[in-house]
Amino acid sequence: MSDASLAVSVGGLRLSSPLLTASGTFGHDPAALALLDPADLGALVLKTVTPEPRPGNPPPRMAEFRGGVLNSIGLENKGLDYWRETVAPQLERVPVPVVANAGGHRIADYVAVTTAFDAMAGVAAVELNLSCPNVDGGTRFATDPGALREVVAACREATAKPLWAKLSPEVSDVASLARAAEAGGADALTVCNTMRGLLVDWRARRPRLGGGTGGMSGPAIKPLALRLVWEASRACELPVVASGGCQSAEDVLEFVVAGAAAVQIGTAAFRRPDLFSIVARDLRGLLEEERVGLEELRATLEPSPPVS
Ligand SMILES: Cc1cc2nc3c(=O)[nH]c(=O)nc-3n(C[C@H](O)[C@H](O)[C@H](O)COP(=O)(O)O)c2cc1C
Numbered sequence: 353m354s355d356a357s358l359a360v361s362v363g364g365l366r367l368s369s370p371l372l373t374a375s376g377t378f379g380h381d382p383a384a385l386a387l388l389d390p391a392d393l394g395a396l397v398l399k400t401v402t403p404e405p406r407p408g409n410p411p412p413r414m415a416e417f418r419g420g421v422l423n424s425i426g427l428e429n430k431g432l433d434y435w436r437e438t439v440a441p442q443l444e445r446v447p448v449p450v451v452a453n454a455g456g457h458r459i460a461d462y463v464a465v466t467t468a469f470d471a472m473a474g475v476a477a478v479e480l481n482l483s484c485p486n487v488d489g490g491t492r493f494a495t496d497p498g499a500l501r502e503v504v505a506a507c508r509e510a511t512a513k514p515l516w517a518k519l520s521p522e523v524s525d526v527a528s529l530a531r532a533a534e535a536g537g538a539d540a541l542t543v544c545n546t547m548r549g550l551l552v553d554w555r556a557r558r559p560r561l562g563g564g565t566g567g568m569s570g571p572a573i574k575p576l577a578l579r580l581v582w583e584a585s586r587a588c589e590l591p592v593v594a595s596g597g598c599q600s601a602e603d604v605l606e607f608v609v610a611g612a613a614a615v616q617i618g619t620a621a622f623r624r625p626d627l628f629s630i631v632a633r634d635l636r637g638l639l640e641e642e643r644v645g646l647e648e649l650r651a652t653l654e655p656s657p658p659v660s
Pocket of ligand 1: 374376377399421427453481571573595597619
């Protein structure tokens with residue numbers, strides 16, 4: 353029997369809703385946040401911050417295709433000093449928990465950003481972007497379990513705040529990466545990030561993005577994300593935050609049944625920043641209709657019966 357409460361616990365955080373923004377797809381703009389009821393949005397996950405400013409990749413940086421979007425932003429950001437002085441003070445006024453996202457090339461980069469986040473009152477948890485496909489060497493930490501464990505362990509030393517490891521879809525065995533993050537001391541996994549793709553302008557004989565290839569997101573990657581969430585959640589004890597192609601309450605419940613504790617929505621919210629409230633309303637309706645709670649549904653996916 354469900355009271356249609358959407359509250360969930362994820363890696364050390366109690367959230368009013370399982371719906372989160374996805375890093376790089378939603379800012380901390382008060383006008384956009386005012387569109388949302390804090391009961392509908394579990395947490396605001398912010399764009400990756402690196403120690404130094406990054407100009408990002410050449411334009412065009414985004415292109416649409418039928419299944420979603422290809423982006424090659426290249427982790428453009430103004431760097432840690434700017435963030436500390438300008439963004440961090442504003443976060444204390446955000447009405448939901450803020451998950452800040454750390455990136456870099458070396459372990460020292462991740463540690464520097466995590467240490468800074470640890471000291472910021474407005475940051476509730478730290479997500480490590482170990483999986484950006486649009487920067488050189490961006491996937492090293494997510495494809496090598498030893499390197500992944502090392503970077504997570506180093507960041508674990510740097511913060512007592514909940515630490516989430518965001519994994520790449522570009523791996524043959526996500527289970528070993530999930531276990532490496534767990535061994536390094538992560539509190540949760542985010543599964544997954546964008547996957548490299550290519551869009552072509554055949555008349556110009558050129559890629560449609562200035563960076564050549566880009567990260568695929570949106571509905572096209574939902575089956576991939578569902579498979580990875582299922583495999584990662586069975587491989588370790590950590591709660592899994594799903595990311596990849598979610599755009600409706602039905603999608604959220606598919607991810608929950610596959611093992612997710614919460615779900616990020618990125619590309620789908622570009623068109624409708626108030627999508628979180630629509631999905632939360634539909635989710636409450638579906639849970640009431642089925643008289644079931646989110647925790648009861650979580651990780652209940654049965655493998656298909658063998659063909660006789
Ligand atoms: C334009 C754009 C920028 C992104 N920037 C980041 C980023 O800075 N850090 C990160 O960890 N993920 C980033 N992502 C990946 C998203 O957080 C998310 O994992 C991915 O888009 C899959 O979810 P979706 O299909 O709901 O968009 C970005 C995605 C897009 C589309």
